[in-house]
Amino acid sequence: MKSGICSKCGAKDIYGDNTTSHGIDLSWTSIFPSKTLLLACGSCGYLEFYIKKQQDLAKVKKNFQKIES
Numbered sequence: 001m002k003s004g005i006c007s008k009c010g011a012k013d014i015y016g017d018n019t020t021s022h023g024i025d026l027s028w029t030s031i032f033p034s035k036t037l038l039l040a041c042g043s044c045g046y047l048e049f050y051i052k053k054q055q056d057l058a059k060v061k062k063n064f065q066k067i068e069s
């Protein structure tokens with residue numbers, strides 16, 4: 001998605017937004033990062049969120065369970 005290509009449908013129609021909350025209430029947990037990058041596909045509607053701050057990423061790694069591949 002960050003490369004401008006949708007990871008789901010392959011469309012080159014990606015839009016990004018850097019606003020803080022995107023209107024979604026994330027206050028249910030202090031773990032969830034306050035700064036996110038939102039990418040949306042203009043073709044299929046798929047959304048991706050990226051954690052922007054390294055300290056938020058560290059919190060997630062500490063408090064979330066890792067998904068084993």
Ligand SMILES: [Zn+2]
Nearest residue numbers: 006009041044
């Ligand atoms: Zn797509």
